[in-house]
Amino acid sequence: MAEKIVILTGAGISAESGLGTFRDADGLWSQVRIEDVATPEAFARDPARVHAFYNMRRAAAAAAAPNPAHHALARLQRDHPGEVVIVTQNVDDLHGRAGAEVLHMHGALARALCASCGETWAAPPEMAPGDPCPACERPATRPDVVWFGEMPHRLDDIADHLAACSLFAAIGTSGAVYPAAGFVREARAAGADTVELNLGASDVSPLFHRRLTGPASRVVPDWVDTLLAQ
Incomplete structure (x- = not known):
């Protein structure tokens, strides 16, 4: 069976589209x-x-316009033989405009x-x-x-996805906002491999099995190419 991938994205993936972190x-x-x-x-x-x-x-x-990182995740979701679930903390619509289906845990500006x-x-x-x-x-x-002090959306669905995934990735997140910052712990507890893609260290970097460092527009397409070549 093809592996199930769960990806969490934060403000860092949209920074190169001109949207501030x-x-x-x-x-x-x-x-x-x-x-x-x-x-x-x-x-x-x-x-x-x-x-x-x-x-x-x-x-x-x-x-703003989707950047190569958004397009790469849409390509992964389309071409990976297993399920790819993208959960975003972002309230922009750049994932959707790149062609991906996402779970917006913090709502949507639109x-x-x-x-x-x-x-x-x-x-x-x-x-x-x-x-x-x-x-x-x-x-x-x-x-x-979703404002501070309010409950994020789709938490039960996200928990189910984390419990069933083989690979969990966090892209462009600070690791400072819960409950999203705790997703890596949930995925590891379920036995998933974990990878962080970020410009630098986050608050939860030590919890990941490995890290890929650099701009999202470069490291995310490279990572997707590697996954699809396997």
């Missing part, structure tokens, strides 16, 4: 406080500010969510606090993204 020295969280734009409390306190932040991020994501009734729909380019929900018409529209 979060926890590097010049990352997004060095420019704006998490507490001001990425928590339910921030949205309750100043929804206009939160919407402005995500409108900016939505525009940046729409203007979607809107009603905080009142739970309806979701395609987000317009710009959102504002008074926007009505198309289902219940209440002005409770927010970005369909």
